[in-house]
Amino acid sequence: MILKSNYQKSIGLILGLSLLLLLMCGSLVFGYADTNLKTVYDAFTSFNGTNEHIIVYEVRLPRALIGATVGASLALAGAIMQALTKNPLASPSVFGINAGAGFFIVVAVTFFYVNSYQGFTLIAFAGAAFSAFIVYFVGSFGREGLTPMKLTLAGAAMAALFSSLTQGLLVVNEAALDQVLFWLAGSIQGRKLESLFTVLPYILPAIIISLILSQKINVLTMGEDVAKGLGQRTGFVKLTGALLVIILGGGAVAVSGPIAFIGIVIPHFARFIVGNDYRWIFPYCVVLGGSLLVFADILARYIVMPEEIPVGVMTAIIGTPFFIYIARRGFNQS
Template identity: 85%
Template sequence: MLFNTTFRKIFGLILGIILLLLLMCASLIYGYAETNVVTVVKAFTNFNGSNEHIIVYNVRLPRALIAAVVGASLAIAGAIMQALTKNPLASPSIFGINAGAGFFVVVAVSVFYVNSYQTYTWLAFAGAAFTAFLVYFVGSLGREGLTPMKLTLAGAAMAALFSSLTQGLLVVNEAALDQVLFWLAGSIQGRKMESLYTVLPYILPAILISLFFAQKINVLTMGEDVAKGLGQRTGLLKITGALIVIILGGGAVAVAGPIAFIGIVIPHFSRFLVGNDYRWILPYCIVLGGSLLVFADILARLVVMPEEVPVGVMTAIIGTPFFVYIARRGFGN
């Protein structure tokens, strides 16, 4: 634990907020179109309809805000999943939540030709919930019952299944492939504020509720028997946690597609900074998860300019070494 006093934790959180704001400012400045700080400031204080101002206000601002919200959502979802399952590899991507939500959206696009953000959101929630149920059910089968390793294997199996079904649908429907291919790789390019407005009424309450339940999560991580002995209704807490994960994971997929590794990397990094107290882990997940995705989005638009890499590719490049390290440490290899 790097920050071992309350003062240091507060100071670190303030630094994280400043980092997030600086990265969001950088996201407004840097890209294919050349702009600078003065241009960005004038776009908000003296908008004149120029191409530069339109790009800043209508293109880059939504990207920065969406990246911050999606990154925070995935990080909190991963932290809660790891607490509830006692599995260091738990995250919406590894447990197939992202793949299931994405599959439901692709079915809507390729079969029913849906193009409504509101419909995408509800379908992503349904896909996330259905996948979570399948992973829990499959992971519970067998004599030993539910174990972290079986949950991981069940999640990987569901992720592979829904990814394969998604690819199969797109093979037989090339028109849908053109529409969702970039989104499936995880991307916030071209996203409008409308998409954020659609999911924010669900994501924001879920984040606030997760912060309210942080102390109860602390008790639950001490063991279910201990939690019950202290009067905690563990079943209700687990259901609430599962609903929060479904809303955050499904909402993130609806806006940005299946973005991997943030839900694994950020919770572990937050624990490294502040220890195992979820009253601090979750706020750190908000600022660090948002910061990581905004940073990855900046890199995504710069590395092969004038072309752009899906932000999901950048998070995979950043997150894969951490995933390997956590997998080896978490399962004692």
């Protein structure tokens, strides 16, 4: 189903953006509280302080905006990682970046009593960077050097290590457990717009730079020797891509906690639609990643209503079969 012409891809992108906006509207309407489109419209045009208007304006609006931003960030980070590592399973969750960021935040909460959004953001960036460095270092050991298989194994090992350390800290600190347990499951419930505004100055430029970098990544995927022959500074491109992954992944974790599988599923789906041109894969990842997370969040409200399950559980349910399918196909980049 690969779209051939730029015109078709442009129309597809517009449709994807329309889907994202439609789902965000649905996020404002659907939930345990009985609301409809008129209620949502009135909440923005003639706010009167009723429970329905407060729910729309102060609860559901932040969830819709945060869901779209986090989904876009994770999908784009996964696409960059898959391009740079030539590994179809690469994503912030599989390579331990989410787990590393989450572990650093739990350490900060447990020992340093950090509770500000700005603090969470900076600490998540540090944790993501540390995890990425460790995975790259461990994956480079051996006679063959860095390979997709070794990267995946190193990432899985680091993710398991950071997750175990996180659980160990929470066992000995019940106060921290109460504060971060729901966050660690991956959730955008109860998040305020303040948390989004804290990370947006980092995430938005990262998205824009990623779109600009897409042409250079296209060249790099042809092979490092070819890219160097065409005059590209491959080291600069790789370093920039790594920094973008840290910002996008760390920023997403700071807001919503570690949410898995968005970074795996969406890049492959985008590649299925537009082929291997990263000038199109990246913008498709932005709109489709946001759409998937907002859709998963809507479903999470209804599974065990009136209670809600964390959206990270929903993305795991959606993404696990796809992960198994990709793993069974092997490590040949599509």
